[in-house]
Amino acid sequence: MGVRSDYWEQIRASGFRLPGDRPLDDLTTELVQMIGDPDPDVRDGIAYPVLATWVEEGVYDDLLAGFGDGVSEGLFTGLGEDVTDSVLRRSFSALLLAEAVLRDTKTKVVHSDAIFRWGDRAASWFVRERDLRGFVEGRGWAHAVAHGADLIGALARSHHFGRLELTVLLDVVADRLLTPTSYRLHHGEDDRLAFAVMVVLHRNQVGIDVLEPWIERLAAALVAPKMDDHETAPEWPTPMAGNTRAFLRSLHLLLALGVRGQQTPQDLALFGKPPEVRADLLLVLLRVLRGSIPGIAAPPATPAP
Known part of the structure; x- marks a missing residue:
């Protein structure tokens, strides 16, 4: 060897x-x-x-x-x-x-x-x-x-x-997901990426004003391209779109369930409470994920009069 x-x-x-x-x-x-x-x-x-x-x-x-x-x-x-x-x-x-x-x-x-x-x-x-x-x-x-x-x-x-560097890390995750690739990620990469983002969220330094447009940027990859009548529809979802959708689903799930890290004093303190943006971000993710499977996901409930 x-x-x-x-x-x-x-x-x-x-x-x-x-x-x-x-x-x-x-x-x-x-x-x-x-x-x-x-x-x-x-x-x-x-x-x-x-x-x-x-x-x-x-x-x-x-x-x-x-x-x-x-x-x-x-x-x-x-x-x-x-x-x-x-x-x-x-x-x-x-x-x-x-x-x-x-x-x-x-x-x-x-x-x-x-x-x-x-x-x-x-x-x-x-x-x-x-x-x-x-x-x-x-x-x-x-x-x-x-x-x-x-x-x-x-x-x-x-x-x-701090806030600036954590925002850059979010952009790096988005850039990785949105880079065209032929690889479909199916060995738990979506969960590992979502956990990394959960760490950012638990730092409570990046607000919904940054997170919502970040999610919207990812969500744009979930929209199938419009084709002219004479064009042949490409494979859909593409590997990039499929990977991005899997990541957003995993992030929604981890945000709903909560996460834990290593059994160190630092991680126990970091993950001891839900992130402050949890409620707002869950609503954003629900809206995006509902829109990613039109015709299958139920529409939002109509508020009672």
């Missing part, structure tokens, strides 16, 4: 304890390369859990800004390619960068400049990613959209992000 397999198997068997026989820099460099390995046992079974455990346990706390900078470079490895193994490095770099952001949310050890830099890189990668495969035969999970959603959700939790 291109790495010292016995060595890393021993670390996995130890519960991912940090070994003392090699410099941390060397171990990190090797593991970061491994997160792009086409073998899922190397990538998903060793490299990611080892690095995520070390981040969570504070191994990188004094080095977290540099660690995140290095990991974020992997977001651009082979960017623009489709149906190649390079997506694995990009996707798992996003998942690992999310761990670094969440660690800073707990410890506040990274300057805001670094978090903003990671956010810029995440946004640039996410809207430009072309390879949206979920599970890949022989490779395991690629899941770039789901992992990108997890990164958006981590950034949305950051105390460095």
Whole structure:
């Protein structure tokens, strides 16, 4: 598998304890390369859990800004390619960068400049990613959209992000959904994206004045194009329209049901109460979703006189 397999198997068997026989820099460099390995046992079974455990346990706390900078470079490895193994490095770099952001949310050890830099890189990668495969035969999970959603959700939790930055994250989600693609997302990406937006909503910094036009922008993708008499109707819904509709349905459901995050003091506090915009946004989503299935959804009830 291109790495010292016995060595890393021993670390996995130890519960991912940090070994003392090699410099941390060397171990990190090797593991970061491994997160792009086409073998899922190397990538998903060793490299990611080892690095995520070390981040969570504070191994990188004094080095977290540099660690995140290095990991974020992997977001651009082979960017623009489709149906190649390079997506694995990009996707798992996003998942690992999310761990670094969440660690800073707990410890506040990274300057805001670094978090903003990671956010810029995440946004640039996410809207430009072309390879949206979920599970890949022989490779395991690629899941770039789901992992990108997890990164958006981590950034949305950051105390460095205020109303402006949270609004930008919403636009990034919309840009991702509205970018034409041939991929239909059917491995839970809609739920992961909706949860990321729920994190933004729970911050209670973005009002309905921003959210309603944002929803309307997405809803415009749900309207089938009008065709002239001589034109052949295209496939409908297109993958982009179908993905967007699935996302809006998931967002409506999560807003109605409520969500929970990790069992950390930060998430318990964040998700302890419904977002302040819940009632207003539910009405907007109901209107949009009703309009997306005309002839099937019942019309709004007429108020009693």
